[in-house]
Amino acid sequence: MKDPRVKKLAAKLLSHSCQLKKGQTLIIEGNESCKYLIIELVNQAYEIGAFPFVRLGNAEISRAVLKGTTEDYAKRLCAYAKPLFEDADAYIGIGASTNVFETSDVAQENKDIQAKFYSKPIHIDIRVMKTNWVILRYPNQSMAQLAQTSTEAFEDFFYDVCTLDYDKMHKAMIPLQNLMAKTDKVRIVAPETDLTFSIKGQVSKICSGECNIPDGEIYTAPIRESVNGKIKFNIPSLWKGVIHSDIRLEFKNGKIISESSSNTSALAHELNADDGARYTGEFAFGVNPFVLKPMYDTLFDEKMAFSIHMAMGNCYDDVPNGNHSQNHWDMVHSHAEQYGGGEIYFDDVLIRKNGRFVLPELDCLNPENLK
DSSP: OTTTTTHHHHHIIIIISSSOOOEEEEEEEEEGGGGHHHHHHHHHHHTTEEEEEEEEEEEEHHHHHHHTTHHHHHHHHHHHHHHHHHHSSSEEEOOOOSOOTTTTSSOOOHHHHIIIIIIIIIIIIIIIIIIIEEEEEEEOHHHHHHSOOOOHHHHHHHHHHSSSSHHHHHHHHHHHHHHHTTTTTEEEEEEEEEEEEEEETTTEEEEEEEEEESEEEEEOOOOGGGGEEEEESSEEEETEEEEOEEEEEEEEETTTEEOOOTTTHHHHHTTOOOOOOOSSSEEEEOOOOOOOSSOOOHHHHHBBBTTEEEEEOOOOOTOOOOOSOOOOOEEEEEOSSGTTTEEEETEEEEEEETTTOOGGGGGSSSSTTTT
């Protein structure tokens, strides 16, 4: 049965996120379980006068393909998809997996091949850089289970978080963006964490529904060699079908020199993927007032109120720090009191304590003021 809120969500994706216009080409990727949203997107795209192209996937079929992939196959797949993506003006990717661990038993070598020879050239080099794109999830029983809620409660949460007033959020993040532009040294202090780095001269970007739904972050990139100290990421991270809890990293002059997690061998493998995988490509604040607990989905978890996150690996070209990698692994660190709290300093001035902004000009970013 079609949820009436789908129409509102589709309109926000096309107008606010993709800014789709007459005559433009739109790629929509999803699967059968999100068919009602895809149909609504197609209908509204036609009303605009745009050209929607739909690519349907299936997790079990994708697993079978991935199990047999080779470098030659991945390159051919890339060549097959490249003209479509190069011609596209906009892209909407809808995740609705019924089993987030579907690829957990696929050989790591095959995942690395897929990342290097298909995902990076198509989704990082073309889609991210050349289209108006947005990634989102679609509510289902699997996601509700990960969030430890009923399906109905998760659907209500999903539509609240995905259709909030992102224009209001954007305006509220401008003072923080201005402060970041004037900041040199960042220091993060929390249990098992004391990390410093510089963002001097770095651009920062507000994310308010343009590229992710749900959204609610402002990000920059540390000066590549400036990161020093240690950090414990206290929010579990699901990466390539493997859950990592209690990720601990130690940095020296920008590079990770030691690491551990609930699966240290898999963590080390990813950090050794290439020359850039042991350096950071992003630092960001999460401010979405509806996302208050983790659910093993980075798209939600990195937007958690009271949190920050850092990406190991590739930087974004619009916020460059010179680091390049096939990976861009976002790891989340919450300063909410139930996770032990924490403090963030800009040039030795406390700006956030236990996840709440303490400067008057940043109070607008605290959850009660964004709902």
